[in-house]
Amino acid sequence: MSRSVGTVTIAVEACKGCDLCIPACPPAVLSMSIGVNRNGYHHPELHDGCTGCSACLMVCPDFVFTVYRAERSRG
Ligand code: SF4
Numbered sequence: 908m909s910r911s912v913g914t915v916t917i918a919v920e921a922c923k924g925c926d927l928c929i930p931a932c933p934p935a936v937l938s939m940s941i942g943v944n945r946n947g948y949h950h951p952e953l954h955d956g957c958t959g960c961s962a963c964l965m966v967c968p969d970f971v972f973t974v975y976r977a978e979r980s981r982g
């Protein structure tokens with residue numbers, strides 16, 4: 908059995924706080940920050956459980972996400 912595991916980097920200063928990525932994430936591992944970036948926008952923060960599905964990458968109009976994904980065996 909295998910499952911995908913992943914992570915993302917978030918270029919918080921490029922974020923415009925539109926919130927589109929939050930509901931787009933299937934495992935719901937993104938939430939908006941309490942604090943704001945230099946432009947005054949809340950930005951997403953990553954929690955455990957990213958699958959590397961790239962949904963956030965595809966929905967973000969400002970190219971904030973870089974996605975890393977790997978297939979891992981689970982015994
Ligand atoms: S790659 Fe998928 S699982 Fe990971 S944060 Fe983005 S939408 Fe969520």
Ligand code: SF4
Binds near residue numbers: 924929966971
């Ligand atoms: S979709 Fe992109 S611009 Fe919008 S809140 Fe998420 S990271 Fe920021």
